Amino acid sequence: MRTILPLNDQWFYRPEYVESEVNSGIDVNRYEPVLLPHTNVELPYNYFDDKAFQFISTYKRKLDIPADAKGKRLYVDFEGVMSYAQVYLNGVKAGEHKGGYTPFSIELTELAEYGGSNMLTVVADSTERDDIPPFGAVIDYLTYGGIYREVQLRVVESVHFGAVFVQTPEALAASKGVRVAVGLEGMDAKQDDLTVALRLLDGDSLKAETGPTAVTAGDMTLELKELNGIQLWELDDPKLYEAELTLLRNGEALDQLIVRFGFREAEFQPDGFYLNGRKIKLLGLNRHQSYPYIGYAMPKRAQRRDADVLKEELGLNMVRTSHYPQSRHFLDRCDEIGLLVFEEIPGWQHIGGEAWKEQAVKDVEDMIIRDRNHPSIVIWGVRINESQDDHDLYARTNELAHKLDPTRATGGVRYIAGSELLEDVYTMNDFVHDGGHMKYLAKEIRNYDTYDDTEGVDGETTGLRQPSFVTKLDHPVPYLVTEYNGHMYPTKRFDQEERVMEHALRHTRVQNASYADEGIAGAIGWCAFDYNTHADFGSGDKICYHGVMDMFRLPKFAANVYRSQKRVEQEIVMEPVTYWSRGERNIGGVVPLVVFTNCDEVEFIYGDERKGVYRPNQEKYPALPHPPVVIDELTGHWGMKWEDAVFIGYVEGQEVIRRRYSRNPVPTELRVTADDTLLEAGDWDVTRVVVDALDEYGNVLPFYADPVSVEVEGVGELIGPASLSLIGGRIAFWIRTQGEAGNIRVKVSALSRFNPQELSILVK
Structure with missing residues (x-):
């Protein structure tokens, strides 16, 4: 074994x-x-x-x-x-x-x-x-x-399992089947004493098995048929099974391999994406796998947590692994929580010489062989991101992908309209939305015959181009938007209020356009997290501030565009886009006051005055499942007294959430929380600690920037510097273990405005 x-x-x-x-x-x-x-x-x-x-x-x-x-x-x-x-x-x-x-x-x-x-x-x-x-x-x-x-x-026997591919043909049939392509390595001329057995496991339960099958070649296929009582892998209930393979010689086990998989059918059609026969609008963001200070070198827990952030915190149903294959731990977690994945080969615009191209083809092979058993992955990216057309190269990568995995669609991320389509899905980075300054482009962006000159002035009707304009084809094809926004409007978490609001509204407009067009399978925004970049890009400090979250995975207001699309059964969301101060915006005031929410109604109280009850703005965002509430009725001259604000969210007439904002916020609490208080010894483990400076109502102080110092004792250590400045009232850091069991004590100290805070983490 x-x-x-x-x-x-x-x-x-x-x-x-x-x-x-x-x-x-x-x-x-x-x-x-x-x-x-x-x-x-x-x-x-x-x-x-x-x-x-x-x-x-x-x-x-x-x-x-x-x-x-x-x-x-x-x-x-x-x-x-x-x-x-x-x-x-x-x-x-x-x-x-x-x-x-x-x-x-x-x-x-x-x-x-x-x-x-x-x-x-x-x-x-x-x-x-x-x-x-x-x-x-x-x-x-x-x-x-x-x-x-x-x-x-x-360490394996001379003959052992190599690549294994588990397929679930006709997953929607009442009686299902499993087909397992098995590769054996180390075969020699005489192997008539070798057999392979297959068992289908549901946890500790045996669902089905084959008897030992004689090995006649280095590649073989095993099948289980007429399987009943099989549960599909769904977004809300991602059921996983295991295929257990055992290699035997004269009945004695030589090798064993367990492959986890799911029963599901994923298809891209010209009218959208279908999972198990049900049409689903794809709502996603791109992910870079980098972190502050230590780049890519994060272990299992951090990789898995990113998947949780995308699915559970942001409410996404898809992620694109821009622009390379990512950690198996991240993909494993996507399988477990029902987060769809678009995985692609390494690259960014440039296509190199022949040796470079050969390596790109090899990357396709290595990516697919490693990851084709993940039910979360529904499309392979087999083209260099945003590269020019290269017929010979992309014919090879597409053909290879279909040979290695005939069950999944292929895509090739482009930004060129009319680019040659060799793949199954036309995947497009559409950065056309510029916030409302697009009227001069409208006749190009929209179909000329249907263009109304009154449209496009505020940008809300031109969030995305129509697929037919982009593809230049005379027939509809599967179409997926793989990037939007990003460099069009980079935004820091602590930027001025009007900018962070516009950043959020741009994501809102594009998603509304995606939901409105049946010919678009969905839209994957650029991007989830801010990331370090080369000097050629970003804000000059080696950071691209393109994320809806910062590098520490702390949300910007734009994150709430996605959160608010959740069903209320998942989470009640009500997030006003405001720092609640009269003088933060140009000229003053807080209107229009945008509230991202999945509530039916939002009541707004200013001081002691009930201003009204407001419903989501379906007139401007008719296609979005949960449009934002827009309040534009708060008036008053510059010198009038500023008051507290209260927002109350209602679902089916019942109050479900309440937020209060102070007219006179003062630093009241330094909150220090760890994502995990129990870590594992052995290979090093890690958890994030978040530090928040809060006012008297528990809201983050958006311009608080004092430093804090971090002390770590016990069997752990701090990643990065021990002295940190809060950014927009918040900061985070990671604590890593040292391989040993014991306790980690973390102390965060600020200036005299807050008392020191401590927390304890157990390592077992």
Whole structure:
């Protein structure tokens, strides 16, 4: 049977490469101990040299291989090394890999010293090499460096399972089936004593099984038919099953592999997207997998939490993994919570030479083989994001994707109208909406024959272009918007009130346009989280402020556009877009006062005066499931007394939520909360801690910017600096474990305005 040994501890790191040290041991005076995942350099939050991580570094680890492993095959499996890795065992090169976003395995069988200690060395070249996608030109994101995902040692018999693909044909039939394509590695001429058995598991329950099937070749297919009582994988109830495969020789088990999957049917049609025969409008955002200070090098818990943020906090049903394959932990969580995924290959506009193109094709293969058992993934991105047409390249990537996975649609993200469609879905980055300054484009954007000159003045009718105008085809095709907004209106969480309101309204207008057009399967906004970028982009401080949340996963007002589309059974949402001050906006005042909500009505009270009860504005946003409430009746001259405000939300005539805003907010409470108070020992674990400066009504003070200091004691440590300034009244940081069990004590101290706050985290 296979043995899997995590290799995420006991590594030693040196931020440079010395060729002679490939053959040497570990000099503790020049190498520092590290745990994986690991970034090759910790970066500031902003304002740093974007070449700071672009260097070659060296990782070393002792590897004790037991004597009884001799006669078996040994592999070291890497989930991600940026961006070119050379692997050595005992000073001898075992293999290499190009590409920072796909996994790879290096065989150690012939080089290992069994029953003794071995030296594993990894040379990580994190420079932007022009033979590896996405490099070769400018890129609007950072790629960081190091061994930033997990590593394991895999010990298997000479014959063992390779790639496995679980398919569920006719998932909507009353009697269902499972088809499992099985690859076997290490086959030789005489294998007539080998069999493979398949069992379908529902938790601890056995649903069905096959008897042992004789192995006749390195590739085989097993099937289970006439399965009853099978539950579909749905967005609200994402049921998962397991296919357990066992390889036997003369009845004795040699290898076993368990693959998790779901029964579901996902189809893109010209009139929209269908999951299990039911039409669903796709509501999504793009995700970069980066974090402050340590870039990509976040472990399992943080990766999974991002999926929870997108689905549970923001209420999305889809995410695009811009612009590369992402952590398996993130995808696993998407499977578990019912978050649909558009996954794509690495790249950003640039197409390189022949070697570069070959690597892009290899990226398609590696991505699909790794991830095709995830029921959450419904479309493959097989084209370099926003690149020019390249018929030969994209014919190859599309054909390969269909060969490796005939069950899913393909797409190729473009920004060029009339671009050649080789894939199944026309996927388009549509940045046409500019907030209402588009009338001069209207005849191009809309169909000329149906264009009304009174439309388009405020931008609300031109949030997206019609698919037929973009595709230039004479027939409808499946169509999905994969980016909008973003660089059109970058917005910081602490920006002036009119700007954060307009930022939110732009997301509202585009989503309204998406819901209004049956020919658009949905729209995936740019983007979920702010992200570090190269000097060629962003706000000059190495940050693109394009997210509806900041880099710390703290929401901007635009996040509430998405939250408010939830059903009230999921969460009651009522978020006024206001800092509640008369002098924050140009000229003064707070109108129009926008409230993002899924309530039926919102009552507004100003001081002691009941101003009225307001309903969602369906006139301006008729297609959106939950339009915002817009209040524009608060009047009064500049010198009048400013009052408190109360907003009350009603559902079916009953009060369900109440928010109060102070006319005279004063710092009252420093709130410190951790996402998790229980972490795991072993491989390093992590949790986020959020610090909020609150007023007397529990609202964040939007312009509070005093510093806080963070002290950590026990079996944990702080990621990033120990002195932090609040940004817009809030800040967050991450606490990481050190592999040991025990307690972590966190103390956050501010200036004299607040008392110090402490919290405790248990590591088991």
